[in-house]
Amino acid sequence: MKKIFLSIILLPLLMLESCTTKKQMLYLQDLDKYANSTINYTSPKIQPNDILKVEVGDLNPLVAAPFNISTGNPAAQSSVDMMRLSGYLVNPQGTIMMPILNEVKVGGLTPANVETKIKERLINENYLVNPTVQVRVLNNKFTVLGEVNAPGVKNFSEESISFLDAVGLAGDLTYSAIRTDIKLIREVDGKRLVYHIDLTSASWMSNPNFRIRQGDVIVVTPNKLKANSGGLIKDPLQLIGIVASVAALIIVIAK
Incomplete structure (x- = not known):
């Protein structure tokens, strides 16, 4: 009787161990x-709700200063959180509002594209002669679930x-x-x-x-085991332990 009982208990355990x-x-x-194999890279395009840092430079920092957002606190410029709060939020239409230049279309462009676009406007609209422009997304994040x-x-x-x-x-x-x-x-x-x-x-x-x-x-x-258990079984080994414990208890009682 005990051998039959142990066989009944061990069979599903062996099946469970082999299910993965x-x-x-x-x-x-x-x-x-x-x-x-070749690794391919593509620069991501800017999307609505991205937060951009746009930094305009020139040989003379004073002439470039009006095109930059000033936090008023040098220490805050080294804080990523503060830079996000003072950065340019891309609106649903894919634009940002910069000092003097006003509306700039950035949605669907790469950061490098935006750098070129702003630099060309600064030169073509006679604001700066040889500016440098750096654009960076400040709020890069992803969500992982499950x-x-x-x-x-x-x-x-x-x-x-x-x-x-x-x-x-x-x-x-x-x-x-x-x-x-x-x-x-x-x-x-x-x-x-x-x-x-x-x-x-x-x-x-x-x-x-x-x-x-x-x-x-x-x-x-x-997997199916975890999904069907409603999350109560965190790991197949946990189920094996539970079944083995119950089996051991039944054997002790049977004696």
Whole structure:
């Protein structure tokens, strides 16, 4: 009787252990096939709600000063939070309002495009002879939700970061995460785009669309065990432990 009971208990445990295979768990299993492949980079385009830092320079700082926003506090200029508060917020029409130049259309352009555009206006409208212009997005961030160890909003200072960098900032995927279909949601020019990424393969790594940009959202779906348990079972090993404990208790009582 006890042997039959133990068989009934152990069978589902063995099935549970085999429900997640190595092929479903390991990252970039075909990475060697994509070694030495070309890495493509594209500069992200500025979108509404981006916050820009626009800095105009000249050999004579005094003539460039009227085109820059002054915080009045030199220490505040080194604070990212203060720079965001004093930066240019891109409105829904894709424009910013600069001193003297007034409205400047920046939506849909790269930061380098905006630098060229402002520089040309300064020269063509006879404000400055040989200005320098630097444009940078100050509020680069992405959101990661679902089966990661540290979900939430993550900030970054680069124009874009790799998808693997984003996974690392989120503390890696949990054991219960589906690695073959991770969703990347992005808004570009008023449209919502959805990409699907299989982290068990390296085939996506050279695609510039899979670099994380300002405002991206990553969604990691749980496997069936986690989803069907309503989140009560955090890890398959937890369920194994629960079932084993119950089995041991029944055996003790049976004796």
